[in-house]
Amino acid sequence: MSSNHNHAASREVSKRHKVEGPQKHIVGFILSLALTIIAFAAVAAGEINETFTYIILVAMAVVQVIIQMAFWMHMKDRGHLFPIIGIIAGVFVVITMVIMALYWVWW
Structure with a gap:
């Protein structure tokens, strides 16, 4: 009786806490890396308007924060x-x- 109760309780816990694999962390890392490369490329390209470069940098920073909070800090949960x-x-x-x-x- 006790083992059935423990087994049922362990299944209930596993239903609530799914084990998250590395796939989402890898996706978050690749997205963060891509955004960083875009920001560096915007600065490195000297022929882009300075105001537009600032807009790109701020936009990439905001998206980077959202990705970091969603994938690494699990704020989406x-x-x-x-x-x-x-x-x-x-x-x-x-x-x-x-x-x-x-x-x-x-x-």
Whole structure:
């Protein structure tokens, strides 16, 4: 009786916690590497407009952060709602502070 109960409990735990193989980590690594190469190529190509280069760098950085959080920090998984809310709130506060600082300087 006890062994059946332990076996059923172990199956229940294995259903909740699937073992994640290295495939997703490899995909995340390759995507991060590709984004880094794109950013380096944008800087290395001297004939690209400087403003466009900055836009590319910021866009690659934002996508890189999203990939890092999804693949390495597992923010895509269930149970990470409060950290995601905290990160979004922090980003909102920082953007607000930057906008207000720019407004104050340009006033």
